[in-house]
Amino acid sequence: MKKFKAGLFGLGVVGSGVYKALQQNEKYGVSIEKIAVKNIEKERNLELPNGILTTEADEILDNTDLDIIIELINDPKEAFSIVKKAFERGKSVVSANKKMVALYHKEILELREKHGVKFFYEGAVCGSVPILRLLDQHYKSDQVKSIKAIANGTCNFILSKMVGENQDYATALKDAQELGFAELDPYSDVSGEDTRFKLSIMIYHAFGVFVHPNEIPLHGINHLDEHIKDFAQKHHLKLKLVGEAQQQNGKITAKVEPQLVNESHDFYTIENEYNGIVVDAEFSGEQFVKGKGAGSFPTALAVLSNLKDLKYDLAIAKSLVKKEIEFSNKSKREIYFISGFENEISGLTILDQEEKYYIVNTDFNRLINLKQEHLNLYWVKIPQDIFNKIKNHEVLI
Amino acid sequence: MKKFKAGLFGLGVVGSGVYKALQQNEKYGVSIEKIAVKNIEKERNLELPNGILTTEADEILDNTDLDIIIELINDPKEAFSIVKKAFERGKSVVSANKKMVALYHKEILELREKHGVKFFYEGAVCGSVPILRLLDQHYKSDQVKSIKAIANGTCNFILSKMVGENQDYATALKDAQELGFAELDPYSDVSGEDTRFKLSIMIYHAFGVFVHPNEIPLHGINHLDEHIKDFAQKHHLKLKLVGEAQQQNGKITAKVEPQLVNESHDFYTIENEYNGIVVDAEFSGEQFVKGKGAGSFPTALAVLSNLKDLKYDLAIAKSLVKKEIEFSNKSKREIYFISGFENEISGLTILDQEEKYYIVNTDFNRLINLKQEHLNLYWVKIPQDIFNKIKNHEVLI
Structure with missing residues (x-):
């Protein structure tokens, strides 16, 4: 099977984990040839070959030897610009940037189609949970x-x-x-x-x-x-x-x-x-x-599994x-514990109350409105079955 | 995308679920053209086109129009023979037959390689759990x-x-x-x-x-x-x-x-x-x-997801x-609750005991040996952390 050559953006917690894993294990079949970082001089707890680091994104993006981009920086706007350029150059991308994916989701997937490349981002959601x-x-x-x-x-x-x-x-x-x-x-x-x-x-x-x-x-x-x-x-x-x-x-x-x-x-x-x-x-x-929803190796694993997907040419549905x-941003009525208000709040269906809190039947949007007057107001949803149990046990205060 | 034509073996609990789902929903892109059953006359709670049922396996296996075989019968030996023939005729197979897969695992995967077909069996293990x-x-x-x-x-x-x-x-x-x-x-x-x-x-x-x-x-x-x-x-x-x-x-x-x-x-x-x-x-x-580890629809879903894998030409690692x-069938020493013996058992490291049971430190193989003499002997593993907790709380009897 073909060995892939990749360029890595970002050498933070997750980036280092991915680099170490790929370096130590031939089985992944992916080698990182170049790494873009903000500061080359920064002390790193990693053995790196001379000249692998660069501060120039284009040194990676314009390198026609590299098949894959692994995008692991923080800034969503900068990340999006890297991903866009990578797509335009026919490179597939693996990312773990939840903020970028969430903010530019539609645009990115449209660009992915347009350029016929692949884009996987398992690491962006809940770390190692697939x-x-x-x-x-x-x-x-x-x-x-x-x-x-x-x-x-x-x-x-x-x-x-x-x-x-x-x-x-x-x-x-x-x-x-x-x-x-x-x-x-x-x-x-x-x-x-x-x-x-x-x-x-x-x-x-x-x-x-x-x-x-x-x-x-x-x-x-x-x-x-x-x-x-x-x-x-x-x-x-x-x-x-x-x-x-x-x-x-x-x-x-x-x-x-x-x-x-x-x-x-x-x-x-x-x-x-x-x-x-x-x-x-x-x-x-x-x-x-x-x-595990976060951490160097759990998130790195999500990235590694996506690299495997590229390697096996996984065509995900x-x-x-x-x-x-x-x-629809309409919200339905549910049972809420509310507290954090200074004065009494009127006009609510109160199921139970104590000096410092109410149990009410209302909806999210109404609570959002109330919060404009009562700045410290907070609420916690009580699922119906839990409310029933509390009531049946007659321990509701 | 190409529409697949499939032959189904077995129209029991899972088979009926798969048939209904494929029939009712175009999105799967798979149509069942022929179904092999043991007894055509059996009353079924299903609307079936005339002539779709057959008792002749070869009517399905030899039909060059059919791309996929869905194997959902009970008997592992018969199922293996169907799968083998399907592979030989270049057909890919989806199965939910745990017994067949477990008993013929190596042979089946070797045959799969030999004939260059695909074989998925998610439904064989823990129903809908992927x-x-x-x-x-x-x-x-x-x-x-x-x-x-x-x-x-x-x-x-x-x-x-x-x-x-x-x-x-x-x-x-x-x-x-x-x-x-x-x-x-x-x-x-x-x-x-x-x-x-x-x-x-x-x-x-x-x-x-x-x-x-x-x-x-x-x-x-x-x-x-x-x-x-x-x-x-x-x-x-x-x-x-x-x-x-x-x-x-x-x-x-x-x-x-x-x-x-x-x-x-x-x-x-x-x-x-x-x-x-x-x-x-x-x-x-x-x-x-x-x-859900069993049941008509949960297991059917596993089969349907495998059909999708075939459709998207999923090349699984x-x-x-x-x-x-x-x-290795060596077993290590662990903590066990043992009971069901008539007379005292000697030669065991006993951590605690009551009239009718012991808590012992021993290994699986030793227990298997003991069972030859004490036919009703049973054991239940107590994980170390649970044993420690019980001990620390001093509630161990």
Whole structure:
């Protein structure tokens, strides 16, 4: 089988993992010939051949000897420009850049068609969890009804600490930062934005519809206070940030928000940096996949498996855009725990209340509106079955 | 894209599901032109075109119009003969016959190579759970260290009833039979044989080694009595039949036996007809997949996804046989709960004991030997971490 020559963009955590694996093991049949980095002089814990590093993107892109581009930089705009140029030069690309894929999804896939190249990006969604592969291949013969994901390890770590170890939000965040699980600026993670990028990518592969991340309503975990923590502990529930999308009557709805889960839910055992996805489909019913959502080697593995796909000339079933299916940002009424308000909130269907929180029956959009007046307001979805159980056990406060 | 014409062998539970799906939905691009059955006159809950049924296998195999054979009969020997003939006539085959694949694995894959055809069999292992796809594609870039599976819904149903609802083995089996979860002759399921077929197939895809099912030591669930049930309940543990294989220093070991799991284990939430598999690999770490392991539509979906693979000419990374890796039937010492003996058993390292059971440190082969003298002896593995927890909590009886 032909040996591929690749150019690598970015030599960070994932890039180094990919480089080391390809270097150490002939079996991959891919050799990295040139690596584009911002700073050649930077100290790196890697043995590199002389002259392999460059700061000039075009030195890689214009090199007709290279078949494949592995794109692993951070900046989405710069990454998109690299991918575009690679496609124009007939090179296939493997990427792990969730932000780039989410923001330019439609354009990239159109360009891929136009130039007849391949573009794989398993590493962009949930690290080593092969969810895009499954949606593209296994589920292409089924009809996906819904997809629910814990897709952000930082949030999951913080929520594990808060409910499991009784920490407050600020301490849990600080711990996460000290352990390297959270960035110094945690906004993208705790706001739910990162989960939304991944959800937007999965929606295309699950339903054949492009939904720009900005169209998906989101609510993060950065306003949670002790009331929800106490509530969760009291009822033996765990708190998870969940991105979910479902298809019903030709309409897709999606959102990202914190949610309570009980011990019978697959998400209950997902702790710390693990990610997990439940796919519900017509024929297969509910399936659950769980694995490491981030980290050097787990994400590198996703990249390596995509390189193998190129090598075996894997023609993945294309997610044809389904024009008959539309995205709708209407939200349906569900049961929510709400807290973080200063004064009473009027005009809500209250199912139960304490001084500092309500259990209400309302919808996401209404909560978003309320948040404009009550800036610290936060909400956590209580799935119907959990609410029923709490009620039947008569332990609802 | 070309529309494929297929011949179907077997119109049972899975066959009917596949036929209905292909009939109702153009998107699959596969039409079934002829169906071989044993009895044409049998009443079927299906609308079938006149003349589509035949009792003559050759009417399908010799028809040069048909590109694909879908093999869904029960008898492994007959199925193998059909597959062989199909290959000889240049036809690719999709099958869900675990017993045939497990018993003739090496021969079939050699014949596949010889005749340059394709042969997919996702439905043979754990119904809708896409484990072969993942091992062939995703994990082909990783190094699998171990694979552990709950692969038999009948056993899982019985064990759920015994520990969760306090039934005895006989009642749980009877319930399973009445609900259609167990065959009238449950031997293949409760003896662990069925799990062993599936494990043997997975071993090839995980490690590149053919291990005949008969080489894998097994111990079923058909001798469990109330002592293990009480023990599991007392310590909040669940009981599962687990097939497992690991690679260490170029040796593969494998076995099928009941095992205790606690609430932090992924298997804890697998109830009734669900199957689940934990794969531990070098780069990706531990991943877990869970889904419906049997049933008309879940298994049909596996078949349909394989038909899509043929349609998209999916060239799956081949599991080259690794000559440097050997199978070893040596077993290592582990911690076991043993019961079902009449008189005391001597010569064992006993960690704890009650009148009716011991907790011992020993190995599978030793237990197999002991069973020749003590016919009702049974054992259940207690993983080290669970044993430690029980000990630390000082609740060990």
